[in-house]
Amino acid sequence: MEIISTKKGSGESLHVTIHFDRMRQDLAERRRKGDDIAKADYTGEVEQAEISAHYTHVFLKRVRGEARAILAGAEPARPNAKARSLYGLRTESVRHILADQSLPSWTEFDEYSRTLLSVGLNVPVPYHSEWLPRRESQRLRDLVAEVADLNFSVEYDGTEIRKPIVLFPRDKSAGEACFIRRFTYKGTHVAARGYFYAQHGTIKPEELQGSLIRIRHAAVGSYDSSFLDFPTSEGSLIQRWISAEIWADDRLEDAMNIDRRTLRVAHPAYVELQRAVHAELRAVISEARKQLYETHNVERRKTRAADAISYMRQVVRRDVAPTNASVAAVLDRTLRVAEARPETSQLSRRLTVAEFYEIVVEVARETLPPRAFGDFIKRLTERLNE
Amino acid sequence: MTRNVDAAMDEERPEKARVRTLWLEKLLAYKERYPDDAVPLYLTLSGAYGQDIKLLIKHGLIRVTEVGAITAQDQGVAVAIESNANAVLELQRRIPGLKILQQPFESLIRSTRLTVFPQGDQIRLCQARVVNLDLNEAVKFEDVDGELQFPPLQWIKKLCILHGEVRLEWCLLLTLHGEALWESAETKAVAEFLNENFMLEPNFASASEKVLGNKLHSRIVDGTIPAAKRLDTAEQQKLLMLYVPKRIARIAHEYGWRTETVHNLRYGGASRRAPMVTWVIDFRWDARVSRQPDAIYRDSLKRILVGAGYIAEDGTLS
Numbered sequence: 001m002e003i004i005s006t007k008k009g010s011g012e013s014l015h016v017t018i019h020f021d022r023m024r025q026d027l028a029e030r031r032r033k034g035d036d037i038a039k040a041d042y043t044g045e046v047e048q049a050e051i052s053a054h055y056t057h058v059f060l061k062r063v064r065g066e067a068r069a070i071l072a073g074a075e076p077a078r079p080n081a082k083a084r085s086l087y088g089l090r091t092e093s094v095r096h097i098l099a100d101q102s103l104p105s106w107t108e109f110d111e112y113s114r115t116l117l118s119v120g121l122n123v124p125v126p127y128h129s130e131w132l133p134r135r136e137s138q139r140l141r142d143l144v145a146e147v148a149d150l151n152f153s154v155e156y157d158g159t160e161i162r163k164p165i166v167l168f169p170r171d172k173s174a175g176e177a178c179f180i181r182r183f184t185y186k187g188t189h190v191a192a193r194g195y196f197y198a199q200h201g202t203i204k205p206e207e208l209q210g211s212l213i214r215i216r217h218a219a220v221g222s223y224d225s226s227f228l229d230f231p232t233s234e235g236s237l238i239q240r241w242i243s244a245e246i247w248a249d250d251r252l253e254d255a256m257n258i259d260r261r262t263l264r265v266a267h268p269a270y271v272e273l274q275r276a277v278h279a280e281l282r283a284v285i286s287e288a289r290k291q292l293y294e295t296h297n298v299e300r301r302k303t304r305a306a307d308a309i310s311y312m313r314q315v316v317r318r319d320v321a322p323t324n325a326s327v328a329a330v331l332d333r334t335l336r337v338a339e340a341r342p343e344t345s346q347l348s349r350r351l352t353v354a355e356f357y358e359i360v361v362e363v364a365r366e367t368l369p370p371r372a373f374g375d376f377i378k379r380l381t382e383r384l385n386e
Numbered sequence: 387m388t389r390n391v392d393a394a395m396d397e398e399r400p401e402k403a404r405v406r407t408l409w410l411e412k413l414l415a416y417k418e419r420y421p422d423d424a425v426p427l428y429l430t431l432s433g434a435y436g437q438d439i440k441l442l443i444k445h446g447l448i449r450v451t452e453v454g455a456i457t458a459q460d461q462g463v464a465v466a467i468e469s470n471a472n473a474v475l476e477l478q479r480r481i482p483g484l485k486i487l488q489q490p491f492e493s494l495i496r497s498t499r500l501t502v503f504p505q506g507d508q509i510r511l512c513q514a515r516v517v518n519l520d521l522n523e524a525v526k527f528e529d530v531d532g533e534l535q536f537p538p539l540q541w542i543k544k545l546c547i548l549h550g551e552v553r554l555e556w557c558l559l560l561t562l563h564g565e566a567l568w569e570s571a572e573t574k575a576v577a578e579f580l581n582e583n584f585m586l587e588p589n590f591a592s593a594s595e596k597v598l599g600n601k602l603h604s605r606i607v608d609g610t611i612p613a614a615k616r617l618d619t620a621e622q623q624k625l626l627m628l629y630v631p632k633r634i635a636r637i638a639h640e641y642g643w644r645t646e647t648v649h650n651l652r653y654g655g656a657s658r659r660a661p662m663v664t665w666v667i668d669f670r671w672d673a674r675v676s677r678q679p680d681a682i683y684r685d686s687l688k689r690i691l692v693g694a695g696y697i698a699e700d701g702t703l704s
Contacts (some may be wrong), residue, residue, distance in 0.1 A: 002471050004472060011460055015471075057471065059471050085458065086591060087451065087458060087483075088451025088455035088456075088458075088483065089452060089453065155479075156455075158451070158453035158455040159453050159483035207633055209535055
């Protein structure tokens with residue numbers, strides 16, 4: 001690793017090379033006084049710099065193994081696999097791809113792109129300009145502005161990285177098919193705030209399902225689809241419809257494990273936050289069930305009934321009218337009335353063939369003479385068996 | 387801190403712009419002739435600003451994405467060598483996706499010694515179709531047991547050996563400072579080396595006389611040339627125009643390469659601009675190496691001064 005650092009007003013820069021290759025030396029060679037083991041060594045010098053320059057450049061050198069391939073460029077994870085790539089794309093193009101609801105998971109991307117997305121998720125870069133439906137993004141204006149005010153930017157091979165969080169319900173009319181619920185908590189051991197986004201249908205890509213905790217704007221690992229071990233039996237379907245970001249205060253940092261990706265579950269700050277998140281999640285699930293699940297079911301039934309009525313009117317015009325125009329007219333009138341109020345219609349019901357067969361047999365018996373009834377049933381049964 | 391070499395490269399001097407168009411012509415020709423090479427098209431010491439690589443992008447030899455990064459398919463077309471970490475960063479910023487080796491060229495080629503050579507993928511990189519050694523240095527000799535050695539010529543020897551493994555024709559773009567600040571002994575050795583072939587190759591002798599001028603040519607022939615550092619700048623440049631490609635032809639023929647010096651040019655040296663010399667040399671595999679190596683050398687000599695010329699301050703070539 002090589003580090004070059006200078007600050008404004010100084011005519012000097014520090015140039016240090018850290019020799020991590022020492023780590024690969026035999027332990028005996030690295031043993032120092034007492035129990036100390038050398039993990040690296042460094043060499044360095046002070047060089048001239050422009051007075052106005054102010055930077056620290058860190059160079060990773062001799063990157064080895066898979067990391068090298070990941071950083072070098074975009075290649076499919078498997079030979080002949082056609083992995084999608086975000087390499088070399090403008091921010092807007094990246095947003096467009098991430099908004100694609102047919103994208104089930106980031107695993108559709110190559111390693112390079114997944115690394116880029118993970119970096120974007122973890123560091124305090126701004127959100128995309130349209131990352132939520134308009135109404136929902138209005139509700140998070142302050143959080144978005146706060147992140148933007150950090151003025152932290154990352155350029156990755158020419159692409160300006162944004163948070164890879166783009167949430168739109170599958171129904172493009174949006175607005176009604178999703179909601180945002182703000183979350184605020186002030187406890188004894190921790191304080192936190194954030195949002196819960198819920199939509200009708202599974203969040204895609206799946207990497208955005210669950211909750212993401214941030215401390216000082218840096219993510220702790222990735223989205224946790226278990227919502228800090230929320231019971232899977234409670235609203236299991238709706239849990240997959242929810243994506244949450246939670247900014248915890250510094251006190252949660254004590255609960256962080258050394259890998260900085262996980263939290264100690266027994267730490268008081270974690271326990272307190274977990275309880276608050278679970279309470280909020282229960283409320284979100286309940287709201288989602290009412291606002292999204294049930295409302296959506298009614299809407300779906302209406303649409304299905306309207307479709308069925310429309311099709312039946314076509315059948316009447318095509319098959320009944322040529323034989324008996326007056327009956328066709330009566331039927332059409334009846335169906336038109338039903339079409340005007342599909343929500344009260346029973347025509348959205350789904351019937352099995354056997355159930356429908358039973359209805360037809362019953363009507364035929366009531367209306368047809370025995371001989372015609374026999375012929376009709378015979379023909380109908382044969383037809384259904386074809 | 388901006389290095390002088392980068393500042394000079396970034397400054398769009400008409401002479402340098404002309405040289406770059408000559409490089410581009412060569413690269414276009416090689417790309418057209420060998421579109422599906424397994425070796426890189428271009429290995430270059432491009433400096434922090436990568437002006438030559440940008441030219442390749444501009445002319446479609448390297449395709450870029452919507453943010454100007456080199457496409458995944460074209461990432462191996464050009465390879466830059468740059469030892470300075472900050473210059474690498476600048477180059478990465480300007481041309482994302484460019485393959486850059488952060489090391490001096492001498493480290494890539496593994497010194498001037500002929501007992502150690504590049505390993506693994508670095509062999510393939512050294513076998514690039516076009517190698518651009520745009521050096522910010524003058525020809526300064528090291529006396530190794532009486533032999534005058536100039537490290538870049540040793541590198542070229544090793545490039546000849548490495549290219550010899552695949553026998554793919556290749557091209558060297560070489561640029562040096564046009565100063566020959568040699569003492570008498572060094573100048574005398576250079577004159578003897580040039581004189582060696584004036585007798586055997588009359589065409590070479592007459593072309594040399596035309597480039598050097600009658601006076602300087604005569605002084606080389608009769609051994610009365612003064613220390614090169616006492617010659618004027620233009621004469622120093624001309625001496626290099628003769629000496630460097632001849633040394634390269636000499637080196638190359640031993641490994642089966644016939645050289646065709648397409649351009650042999652000098653520029654600068656006036657209006658406080660550094661004097662420079664530059665060459666475009668094709669290396670063609672010649673099977674006569676096992677039977678008539680001298681014939682290869684003589685054929686190479688015939689073409690050393692065919693493309694001799696001068697680039698004026700406004701970039702015109704004469």
